[in-house]
Amino acid sequence: MAKTIDARGLSCPHPVLMTLEGIKAGNEDELIVLVDSDASRENVSRAAASRGWTLDGISEESGAYRIAIRKG
């Protein structure tokens, strides 16, 4: 079960900061990030890619985006 980062209701740069913190912690190979704005969805995807992580998929559930990212 991948760790989930709940960044719903937060505006940037917080979702990106939280995602990068999760990546930096180094003990996860997969992360789920929840955001609820399109700008945050784009920013989190972009930030993960810049750290060499792969975007596994984005799904929409109850007005929020569930972004799955994977190391490598």
Add this chain to the structure above:
Amino acid sequence: MDRMKNIFAGSWGIIGVGVVIGLLAPLLQKLGNPGNMGVCVACFERDIAGALGLHRADIVQYIRPEIIGFVLGSLIAAYLFKEFRPRLGSAPIVRFFLGVFAMIGALVFLGCPWRAALRLAGGDGNAILGLLGLVCGIWIGTLFLKGGYNLGRTQKTHTAAGWMLPLFMAGLLGLLFVFPPIAGEAKSGVLFYSLKGPGSMHAPLLISLGAGLLIGFLAQRSRFCTMGAIRDFVLFRQTHLLSGFVALIVTAFVVNFFLGQFKPGFEGQPVAHAMHVWNFLGMALSGLAFCLAGGCPGRQLFLSGEGDGDAAIFVLGMIVGAAIAHNFGLASSPAGVGPYGIPAVVTGFAVCLFIGFTMREKMA
């Protein structure tokens, strides 16, 4: 329309939007807007405050259609691409005061970050001090962000609540049509107009409105933000938004050059003063307030258009801040800083630092 695909979210998208703003701003100046002020969010909100009589500085009174266009253009884009999300509740009172002091700082410098860029592109060397101050203020803001500063989560709200600022803007546009300027008259119905000074200089209404709508639409799609440009570079070494800001400056420089609007120097620049320390510190205060509030004044307008009630409160804070700045002698003029400009900047820093140090929230 597939909302997952946003062509403006890519590098060329944000650069393209910077180029469009860099083209339109000098053209608006050519068509009548004040010098190096083709578009200035702070100055134009200040002019709106004046037109409504919230301050009575008679040279800066005009309902600027560009500002109305920014909000409504963003609203149209948000609806078209299903991104209108009414939300609010992230410490609105704090955002109000950040807006007030962001405006006071901007009026000590005489311009928002957009105008700082346009002043540079027009050859105004004082803008270098302003931009350095902006970077410094944002850098201080990033230290707070790294330390856990956070104004908290927003909540979903009624659609109509998200419409409040767009409706206010539509109301201003209505007033402008009902009470148009009358040649030689300083008042038309409930609106004040300037007979001289920057407030009397403006491009034709429909052109200003059209340019505003186009910029609002594109900026909503691309998330264009001058504060974010610098913040993301400082925080993450990310150059995405920065490329748009740089594209704006380069394009505006080229257009100014060809229109004969590029006049390098420090003295005698339009709507500017050469008090370097206060140009630097004014914009540093603004930069810090923008960073703590999460967006430059333009971005706050675009967010308001997509239903962000907290951004709307920031906008109202800026308009009230403009009224305070001109009523109490805080705003600068080409002669230099106002009689109370310096203590106002000091107070602004004290307030922003208080907010930055005290408002932390663990989110993880």
